[in-house]
Amino acid sequence: MKLNIALLAGDGIGPEVIDQAVKVCDAIAKKYDHDISWKPALTGAAAIDAVGDPYPDETHEICANSDAVLFGAIGHPRFDNDPSAKVRPEQGLLKMRQKLGLFANVRPTFTFPSLIDKSPLKRDRIEGTDLIILRELTGGVYFGERGRKDNGDTAFDTMTYQRFEIERLAKKGFEMALKRSKKLCCVDKANVLESSRLWRETVQRMEKDYPDVQVTYEFIDAVAMRLIQWPKGYDVIITANLFGDILTDEASVISGSMGLMPSSSVGNKVSLYEPIHGSYPQAAGKDIANPLATVLSAAMLFEDLNLTEEAQAIRDVVNKSLAQNIVTEDLSEGQKAYKTSEVGDWLAQNI
Amino acid sequence: MKLNIALLAGDGIGPEVIDQAVKVCDAIAKKYDHDISWKPALTGAAAIDAVGDPYPDETHEICANSDAVLFGAIGHPRFDNDPSAKVRPEQGLLKMRQKLGLFANVRPTFTFPSLIDKSPLKRDRIEGTDLIILRELTGGVYFGERGRKDNGDTAFDTMTYQRFEIERLAKKGFEMALKRSKKLCCVDKANVLESSRLWRETVQRMEKDYPDVQVTYEFIDAVAMRLIQWPKGYDVIITANLFGDILTDEASVISGSMGLMPSSSVGNKVSLYEPIHGSYPQAAGKDIANPLATVLSAAMLFEDLNLTEEAQAIRDVVNKSLAQNIVTEDLSEGQKAYKTSEVGDWLAQNI
Ligand SMILES: CC(C)[C@H](C(=O)O)[C@@H](O)C(=O)O
Ligand SMILES: CC(C)[C@H](C(=O)O)[C@@H](O)C(=O)O
Numbered sequence: 001m002k003l004n005i006a007l008l009a010g011d012g013i014g015p016e017v018i019d020q021a022v023k024v025c026d027a028i029a030k031k032y033d034h035d036i037s038w039k040p041a042l043t044g045a046a047a048i049d050a051v052g053d054p055y056p057d058e059t060h061e062i063c064a065n066s067d068a069v070l071f072g073a074i075g076h077p078r079f080d081n082d083p084s085a086k087v088r089p090e091q092g093l094l095k096m097r098q099k100l101g102l103f104a105n106v107r108p109t110f111t112f113p114s115l116i117d118k119s120p121l122k123r124d125r126i127e128g129t130d131l132i133i134l135r136e137l138t139g140g141v142y143f144g145e146r147g148r149k150d151n152g153d154t155a156f157d158t159m160t161y162q163r164f165e166i167e168r169l170a171k172k173g174f175e176m177a178l179k180r181s182k183k184l185c186c187v188d189k190a191n192v193l194e195s196s197r198l199w200r201e202t203v204q205r206m207e208k209d210y211p212d213v214q215v216t217y218e219f220i221d222a223v224a225m226r227l228i229q230w231p232k233g234y235d236v237i238i239t240a241n242l243f244g245d246i247l248t249d250e251a252s253v254i255s256g257s258m259g260l261m262p263s264s265s266v267g268n269k270v271s272l273y274e275p276i277h278g279s280y281p282q283a284a285g286k287d288i289a290n291p292l293a294t295v296l297s298a299a300m301l302f303e304d305l306n307l308t309e310e311a312q313a314i315r316d317v318v319n320k321s322l323a324q325n326i327v328t329e330d331l332s333e334g335q336k337a338y339k340t341s342e343v344g345d346w347l348a349q350n351i
Numbered sequence: 352m353k354l355n356i357a358l359l360a361g362d363g364i365g366p367e368v369i370d371q372a373v374k375v376c377d378a379i380a381k382k383y384d385h386d387i388s389w390k391p392a393l394t395g396a397a398a399i400d401a402v403g404d405p406y407p408d409e410t411h412e413i414c415a416n417s418d419a420v421l422f423g424a425i426g427h428p429r430f431d432n433d434p435s436a437k438v439r440p441e442q443g444l445l446k447m448r449q450k451l452g453l454f455a456n457v458r459p460t461f462t463f464p465s466l467i468d469k470s471p472l473k474r475d476r477i478e479g480t481d482l483i484i485l486r487e488l489t490g491g492v493y494f495g496e497r498g499r500k501d502n503g504d505t506a507f508d509t510m511t512y513q514r515f516e517i518e519r520l521a522k523k524g525f526e527m528a529l530k531r532s533k534k535l536c537c538v539d540k541a542n543v544l545e546s547s548r549l550w551r552e553t554v555q556r557m558e559k560d561y562p563d564v565q566v567t568y569e570f571i572d573a574v575a576m577r578l579i580q581w582p583k584g585y586d587v588i589i590t591a592n593l594f595g596d597i598l599t600d601e602a603s604v605i606s607g608s609m610g611l612m613p614s615s616s617v618g619n620k621v622s623l624y625e626p627i628h629g630s631y632p633q634a635a636g637k638d639i640a641n642p643l644a645t646v647l648s649a650a651m652l653f654e655d656l657n658l659t660e661e662a663q664a665i666r667d668v669v670n671k672s673l674a675q676n677i678v679t680e681d682l683s684e685g686q687k688a689y690k691t692s693e694v695g696d697w698l699a700q701n702i
Contacts, residue, residue, distance in 0.1 A: 090542045120580050125471045141510065146545040153514040155549035159492065163504040189593070191441045194497040198506035224601040225609075228579055229471050242540070246597060250575040258576075 001307070003029075003036045006066040008059070010044040011089060012279025013289035013340075014072025020291035020344025021070060021298045024317075027351035028302070028310050039066060043096070044089040044279075045076035054092025060099050063270060068301050069100070071274035072294065077281050097137050102265035102272055103165070104172050105135040105244060106300075109231070109251040112260065114322045115331065119256030121228065126254050131234040132180075133251060134173045135244025137265055139165045140195070142241045161195045161240065166202040172266070173238035174210040183235035185216045187223045187243055199240065220247070227251060252276055259290030259330050262297035264304065271304055273297040287339045290328040292318055295347060317350050352658070354380075354387045357417040359410070361395040362440060363630025364640035364691075365423025371642035371695025372421060372649045375668075378702035379653070379661050390417060394447070395440040395630075396427035405443025411450055419652050420451070420623040423645065424630035448488050453616035453623055454516070455523050456486040456595060457651075460582070460602040463611065465673045466682065470607030472579065477605050482585040483531075484602060485524050486595025488616055490516045491546070493592045512546045512591065517553040523617070524589035525561040534586035536567045538574045538594055550591065571598075578602055603627055610641030610681050613648035615655065622655055624648040638690045641679040643669055646698060668701050 007022070009015040022038060029036045041059040048054050054074070063069050074089045096102070110130050116123055144158030170186070177184040186203045188196035200217055207215050218226070220243045226233060227247065231254050239247060252258050258277045265272040275293030283289045299314035321327065326346045329337035338346070358373070360366040373389065380387045392410040399405050405425070414420050425440045447453070461481050462470070470477055495509030521537070528535040537554045539547035551568055558566050569577070571594045577584060578598065582605050590598060603609050609628045616623040626644030634640045650665035672678065677697045680688035689697070 088542065094543075120472050120476045122471055122473060142543055144507070148545065148549075150513070152549075154511060155546040156495070156509055156511040157544045157546050158507055158509055160505060160507040162501070189596075191439065192445075192493055193508045194499065195506040195508050198499075198503075221596045221600040224575065224597045225604050228601065228604045245540075245572045246575045249572040250579065250601065253576050253579045 001034045003034060003068070003305075004066045005036055005038055005301075006063045006069040007038045007040045008043045008063070008069060008071045009040070010072040010074045010279065011046055011076050012073055012281045012284040014044070014074070014279055016285075016287060016289055016340050017275060017291040017294040018070065018072040020340060020347070021294040023344045023348040024295050024314060024351065025298050027348040028313060031313070031351055032307070032310050043071075043092050044074035045079070047092060048087055048089065052087065054087065054089050055095040055099070060096070063096070063100055066270060068305070069270060069272040070298060070301065071272050073275070073277065073279035075279040075281070094142060096272075097265065098143065100270055100272065101138065101267040103136065103138045104169055104266040105137040105248070106264045106266060107133045107135065107248045107251070107261070107276065109133070109254055109261070111255050112319070112322060115256050115260070117256075118331070119254060121254060125229070126231055129231040129254055131231060131237065131251070132176060133237045133239065133244060133248050134169060134176065135239060135248055136165065136169045136241050137244075140241035159193065159195050159242070161198055163198065163202050166199050167206065170203050170206055170238055173236050174206065174213055177213045177236040178210065181235040182213050183216070184213050185218055185223075185234055185237045187218055187220050187237055187239040187247065189220050189243075190217070191219060195240070203238070223247065224250060228253075248276065257290070257331065258293070259328070260292050260296065262293050262300050264297065264300045266304075271301075273301045287341055288329055288337075289340050290330050291340050291344055313351060317347050320350060321347055352385045354385060354419070354656075355417045356387055356389055356652075357414045357420040358389045358391045359394045359414070359420060359422045360391070360397075361423040361425045361630065362397055362427050363424055363632045363635040365395070365425070365630055367636075367638060367640055367691050368626060368642040368645040369421065369423040371691060371698070372645040374695045374699040375646050375665060375702065376649050378699040379664060382664070382702055383658070383661050394422075394443050395425035396430070398443060399438055399440065403438065405438065405440050406446040406450070411447070414447070414451055414621060417621060419656070420621060421649060421652065422623050422625035424626070424628065426630040426632070428632050445493060447623075448616065449494065451621055451623065452489065452618040454487065454489045455520055455617040456488040456599070457615045457617060458484045458486065458599045458602070458612070458627060460484065460605055460612070462606050463670070463673060466607050466611070468607075469682070470605060472605060476580070477582055480582040480605055482582060482588065482602070483527060484588045484590065484595060484599050485520060485527065486590060486599055487516065487520045487592050488595075491592035510544065510546050510593070512549055514549065514553050517550050518557065521554050521557055521589055524587050525557065525564055528564045528587040529561065532586040533564050534567070535564050536569055536574075536585055536588045538569055538571050538588055538590040538598065540571050540594075541568070542570060546591070554589070574598065575601060579604075599627065608641070608682065609644070610679070611643050611647065613644050613651050615648065615651045617655075622652075624652040638692055639680055639688075640691050641681050642691050642695055664702060668698050671701060672698060
């Protein structure tokens, strides 16, 4: 198969972890006889420095014309405490999501047998956790009108949802649930928010088309609690952009290592694959960051292209590296810590 | 001291747990020679049934003219999955917060030595946790304009903040931090929301008035994660209404028992004291609910009236009951479970 993959390394540890995923994908291509053509493009703080735009048009062209996008991370501390900065790396992320129409962020949460004791949660609470949070990614308060009034003394943001936005996200949720444990949980704040009432109403109407899926409706505050108390109670969760932002990060605690959690952002044409850990600037350039979340995101990429064997081969080699302690310092627990690049080399050689 | 306390039992287990707090307060009054006059009033589903309004004017009069309000819980399942219900118990809660001007919800999170192993989190992560979340309670998306457009196919909610709303909440936060570990964390989503940028800007300007307080700014998604990973990293957290709703419930997981966590909602004139556990309808009328969160809320009430000894006497007797296993079934672990009313009697007798 011939594949064009846009390669957006981004900021911080992005370039380092992306390099390892490329090694692994190239090894997969060799083994399974695919032809991957990588299309690197600028994004984030790196793109601001180069061309003054965190998601330049050239980058968009490359992404829009690719079969998939592999993404590292965006964000630089120099922008964080400067409310006056006009152009910010995160704007690139939001612009990219919107222009590529990446409406569904898919974040699996699961545990690795060999790492379960690294979780702040007790083993019996989390062993066997296998849930997916489906976060709406191109609507809600992220993209509503916002501004100031009263000489800057009043600020507002608008949380808006249209029925079709909820429907297309929920459809994905129902379909995923059908392939899994057939449980769908719609998370909202319908006891307060009108947009949440539209979510609930829309999902309720869709229930009859999926008689095999058991649907529940829970409030975001309750879920923020129950997700930690008993994560095994959830299968597929669908939720709005802001709630999903909070819940997916919260859920990442369960597995005990953010360095392992992959994600995809699904669009109608192109989809994007990225680790959830962010740019982690403190570690940038040190060859110490854990590349596994990015490598596992590449596995999601192959899975979505129906290259199931290839995806499984990646997951298998990751499990093998964990079992043999070929790990970066975040997981090495006083044993030998491998460099980011060494882990990538090992994975590629063992494909 | 002469005290008028409005008594809002509310729904579900509200009346049962309130009864026990009254017993304890009466015992305190006797011991310390106070004269408490209880003013019962209707609220929640109970008030809808009686007079069609979840926070009737008579109730408001009673609250507004009291020295403090002791509140049970609001909410009834019969309203939960009915998006068409015109009058809902929760509206009473919101109306009450607004009309009484309860702008700051104070939720301490701490652990009880004897209960620490009930937490889903590991002991070393939580032992010694002592943080307070200060949630803005009368602004934000809870009270902004909301509605439908496009024949109901578009719904919107408005998240609005005015500078003075942030200032008065932050002032409380700074003052609390000064009395504690002098660490204040402002939690927002300033990388996306304009209202969050106003929060950050306002708190930044106030920093110079509190040179001894160390202030940090963190994003809500990161805090949803770090609060579970390392709760001891936080002292006082200030945040907007919706974020506080989510974080306070999430934080309640740390202690291992929602049945123990008290709260206060502070206004300019009158303040309100309530357990955080909600109406727990499944247990209503069974005399099995844990009354300690309500009893500890009463301790906060005395504390705020500068009756420090009285507050400490309540906390001491609660600790004694826990140490001697005079506990309801949620905490009894196969040992004898006491009834709600029995725990209340025991506490009152041991004051
Ligand atoms: C950087 C930020 C704008 C972004 C978001 O809030 O969506 C991030 O937190 C994420 O979850 O990808
Ligand atoms: C019942 C609901 C409206 C309320 C809120 O969201 O404020 C509750 O969750 C709370 O935290 O007191």
